[in-house]
Amino acid sequence: MRTTERPAVPPRSSAPLTLRLNGRDATFVVEPNVTLLDLLRERAGLTGTKKGCDRGQCGACTVLVNGRRTLSCLALALVHAGDEITTIEGLANGGELHAVQAAFVEHDAFQCGFCTSGQILSAVAVIAEGRAHSDAEISEAMSGNLCRCGAYPNIVAAIAAVQGAG
Amino acid sequence: MRAFEYVVADSSAAARALAREVGAARFYAGGTTLVDLMKADVERPQRVVDISRLPLTAIERRGDVVRIGALARNSDVAYDATVAQAFPAVSEALLSGASGQIRNSATIGGNLLQRTRCTYFRETRWRCNKREPGSGCDALDGFNRGHAILGTSDACIATFPGDLPVALAALSAHVVIEGDAGERTIALEDLYLLPGDEPQHETSLAPGELITAIELRVEPLHARSHYLKVRDRASYEFALASVACAVELDGGRIAQARIALGGVATVPWRAVDAEAALAGAPPDDSAFRHAADVALSGARTRAHNGYKVELAKRAIVRALRTVCGGAA
Ligand SMILES: Cc1cc2nc3c(=O)[nH]c(=O)nc-3n(C[C@H](O)[C@H](O)[C@H](O)COP(=O)(O)OP(=O)(O)OC[C@H]3O[C@@H](n4cnc5c(N)ncnc54)[C@H](O)[C@@H]3O)c2cc1C
Ligand code: SF4
Ligand code: FES
Ligand code: FES
Numbered sequence: 142m143r144t145t146e147r148p149a150v151p152p153r154s155s156a157p158l159t160l161r162l163n164g165r166d167a168t169f170v171v172e173p174n175v176t177l178l179d180l181l182r183e184r185a186g187l188t189g190t191k192k193g194c195d196r197g198q199c200g201a202c203t204v205l206v207n208g209r210r211t212l213s214c215l216a217l218a219l220v221h222a223g224d225e226i227t228t229i230e231g232l233a234n235g236g237e238l239h240a241v242q243a244a245f246v247e248h249d250a251f252q253c254g255f256c257t258s259g260q261i262l263s264a265v266a267v268i269a270e271g272r273a274h275s276d277a278e279i280s281e282a283m284s285g286n287l288c289r290c291g292a293y294p295n296i297v298a299a300i301a302a303v304q305g306a307g
Numbered sequence: 308m309r310a311f312e313y314v315v316a317d318s319s320a321a322a323r324a325l326a327r328e329v330g331a332a333r334f335y336a337g338g339t340t341l342v343d344l345m346k347a348d349v350e351r352p353q354r355v356v357d358i359s360r361l362p363l364t365a366i367e368r369r370g371d372v373v374r375i376g377a378l379a380r381n382s383d384v385a386y387d388a389t390v391a392q393a394f395p396a397v398s399e400a401l402l403s404g405a406s407g408q409i410r411n412s413a414t415i416g417g418n419l420l421q422r423t424r425c426t427y428f429r430e431t432r433w434r435c436n437k438r439e440p441g442s443g444c445d446a447l448d449g450f451n452r453g454h455a456i457l458g459t460s461d462a463c464i465a466t467f468p469g470d471l472p473v474a475l476a477a478l479s480a481h482v483v484i485e486g487d488a489g490e491r492t493i494a495l496e497d498l499y500l501l502p503g504d505e506p507q508h509e510t511s512l513a514p515g516e517l518i519t520a521i522e523l524r525v526e527p528l529h530a531r532s533h534y535l536k537v538r539d540r541a542s543y544e545f546a547l548a549s550v551a552c553a554v555e556l557d558g559g560r561i562a563q564a565r566i567a568l569g570g571v572a573t574v575p576w577r578a579v580d581a582e583a584a585l586a587g588a589p590p591d592d593s594a595f596r597h598a599a600d601v602a603l604s605g606a607r608t609r610a611h612n613g614y615k616v617e618l619a620k621r622a623i624v625r626a627l628r629t630v631c632g633g634a635a
Contacts, residue, residue, distance in 0.1 A: 152310035152353075173313035173355065176342065197343055197409060209382075209411045215342045216412065219313050220335060220357055263408065270407075284542030285406020 150219065160224050162187075163231025171218050178202045178213035181228060189229035189258045193287075200286035203259035204228050210266035212285075229258035232265070240303050241265050248299035252290035260286045264300045273304040308345050312354040316361065319485055319517050325356045327515035334358045334517070336378060337412035339405075340421045348431050349422075349438055359414075363519055366390065371525045374483075377416030377518045381471070382407065384415060393525045396532035396551045400474035403536040406543045416518040419472055419482065419498065420510065423465035424545055425454065436462045437506040452611040453547070456619075457572035459607055463506030465573060467499070468545050470536060473569035475521060476577045477551035478529045483520040486513060492522065499574035528555040528563060535626040537570070537618060546570030548619040550626040554590070561585045561594070561631075566602060571619045578602035581623070590631035592624060599623040 193201030205227035316322035385401035434443035532553035549569035581602035588594035599620035
């Protein structure tokens, strides 16, 4: 929980912001009108999180906030003080891919790859939410992640495989 | 996004005070409507008051009333066991809205106050009476396939886009509002204003007032409820027409019914005359179709949205069939 005495941040000025980023404390100095997505990409250098529409309509910017999947383009960075953020860069365990990452490779669940980090973060959360028990359930749960290349069948297959193995 | 001042509120009273200090303040709950519209330059707050961590997230049952905190997240409410069982239409409406990611951020209070998806409102190059009072409305003679056919005015035909509030209208929900004079509770329908000559005024909230909760009554009528949403895509899309209904059957007849429409009206639209037409009728297609005709009798269409009349009627029939199906 944040302190109650956090001072107001005037327009065009910045305030320090500390959050847990992929398991480490990270501190930035941020203006009020910086989104979580721009913080990750431009200030933290974590460009794995993609900017597709920047308006909540594609899912490319999906990250986990305290374990819950969220659109980083529709969130102000300062709102997330103290939160635990997981991006695609934080998913693998050292050199070992996360099961969902490995399944995406195995099932060829992408073409251009632009939507892929968002798809994978979303998939990790969908499995954790327990909403991946049938192809139809996976498609519905994953509807917030668009894929312009139309890799949907393979994305569903990759998620179903992880669910089945889990 | 333009520059603005950011401030965190540590209590609901502080939030209201902070919002009242400047002319153009906005609360940030989940941010999914606000940030979107700030990027579009439609919302231009001087100050953003962060209420996202106020402890207004509980879902509590007291006697026959379930109270849902305004900052409860859409996903948490949708999957809550009490809500799903006592108010199926509410759970279904929430799960039909937006995407899993957005539902994790979006709050109940923010959902009630989401803004129209009218393209002419969302893009500043058009004339829009809601965004710029008195400037005109480019939707009237523009591309209005998505626009409303009920509750419109000559100044604005914008569709209310939400799903949850439609289900809440059908289930006679109440909204708890905190203001300077304390707490007041109003019927959900009294939150929303028809566009009339002043479409910029969308709700009956006074400046700085905070929604703290919604309340729903547990009763058999509400447990037999359903939300049907018709749209261009199977998921992650706003309604072209939607229906929330609730029915109580008694000895092969409809004892009472509730119907509210979404996607076709300027506000969550309670179809009171259609409800009256169903009372005492047998739960069959001819009664459903009659109720649907009554519900849409006041529809006013424009160049591209005439199809919504028949679409909404068929959606009403189908939703009533579903909710009456398996009737004992
Ligand atoms: C791509 C996309 C698709 C969507 N699809 C759907 C859909 O299919 N169906 C649907 O119903 N919705 C849909 N939505 C809308 C979404 O449900 C809303 O954006 C969300 O519910 C708003 O909640 P929030 O907490 O994020 O609101 P915020 O953005 O935080 O707030 C919205 C407004 O309400 C005010 N406010 C917030 N909380 C309070 C309060 N407690 N008291 C007083 N004022 C308050 C804020 O000041 C602001 O003006 C979609 C949104 C997007 C971006
Ligand atoms: S319909 Fe309403 S919101 Fe849309 S352009 Fe006209 S006045 Fe604006
Ligand atoms: S970039 Fe966030 S949803 Fe498209
Ligand atoms: S792989 Fe190209 S957008 Fe999905």
